[in-house]
Amino acid sequence: MPLATITIAQALRKLRMKECSAQELALACIDRIEAMNPTLNAVVHTNFERALEQAKNIDASGGTSLPLGGIPYLAKDVFCEAGVPTTACSNILRNKTYTPPFDSTTTKRLTAAGAISLGKANTDEFTMGSSTETSCYGVTRNPWDVTRVAGGSSGGSAAGVAADMGLFALGTDTGGSIREPSAFCNCTGLRPTYGRTSRFGVMSMASSLDTIGPICKTVEDIALVMNVIAGKDPLDGTTVDKPVPDHTKVLTGNVKGMKIGLPKEYFIEGLNPEIETSVHEAVAILKDLGATITEISLPHSAYATATYYVLCPCEVSSNMARYDGIRFGHTVDKPASLTDYYGRVRSEGFGSEVKRRIMIGTYALSSGYYDAYYRQAQKVRTLIRQDFNTAFRDVDIIAAPVTPNPAFTIGIHDNDPIAMYLEDIFLVGQVMAGIPAMSVPCGFTKTGLPLGLQLMGAQWSEELVLRCAHAYEQATRFFEKKPAL
């Protein structure tokens, strides 16, 4: 088996048994990046020299005994890493290439645990999108079918993992950006409970919705990464001081007596029939393993997308205000006035999706419209959250599709932002509720495109979600299938 194709768990065993070195493993992934990136465009900045130096030190100092000692990974291009370009795939930071002088908390934790960053993965501009098509570096192609998107916004992260360019990747999930690309690329991705992982040093899109999490090949690998990245961070006041368990301990394969709910609002007209069948088949497997299945209702689900696409742009309009070209990033020559300066910096620097959201958000927050849109959306957010709280009184896990469609053709939604937003229909309710949700491979379409099963739990129930996902994954092993690249 080629070295880069192995899982984190397998790699740790090999490294500790001295069956391979950290340098060999890093080189194997670097070879994959060099061979496949011209086709896939998954990686936008590389860090090979430093990565190999780090691998050498790990080999020399017995660093492979660290929790992720010698494991190479990719980080979405919004994780600040000292000395490595970090641009959120936006021209506003790409011009005069922004290179942060500090590490995000997650980067710091991973480095301390011995993980090795190989570079930055492609993303929609400032993570706004569902297809990585809004990146200033161009679209990431899906390793399973290069005419299709890899999903977004963490498309580079998922394509990178699917193509064995890193053993795992970091993503962010504001409204599905870890789960959707994971489903499109046959990866396993977890959006943790809001407050479980630190956002410090990660460029924000919508601060009350953004979470950061891993995209991996298996559930066990997710657990291994979560063990390192989860937990209170004094630099992010929204992280919560709860002990971090050993997430691998719960992967027993046992789901006997687990109560799983199927929300009827997630099986609606427009859902691709092959996805519907695969989710029902997945649930039948969980039933065979001893879980009980009931139909449940999340009555406000139909409002989730509309609510998200009011609240998210409002927070975007505020978060994007800091990009003024004065302290860093894109700037312009000979402005006629201050207004001309700001106007040109921001209209040249931002792409159209970012501008659309700034305008929608600014409008919805302005006096007179605030009550009609923003306040109203916040109220609906509460109703959606209450739906989940009520459901989790009766069930342990909610199972659903990740997306209404498999990976779509590049360019298909170019002139229709609403059609693009509707791709997120099953992904944004969880965000309103701040609950953990993950995507696990659950089969393929007849034409060979990967499909994902979404599993959600109540706040802070990552262990339960992982246990369920692991039992299902081990019973089906769809993760073992690789794209023919």
Ligand code: GLN
């Ligand atoms: N597709 C969603 C959006 O465009 C989610 C993006 C994300 O989770 N970063 O906002």
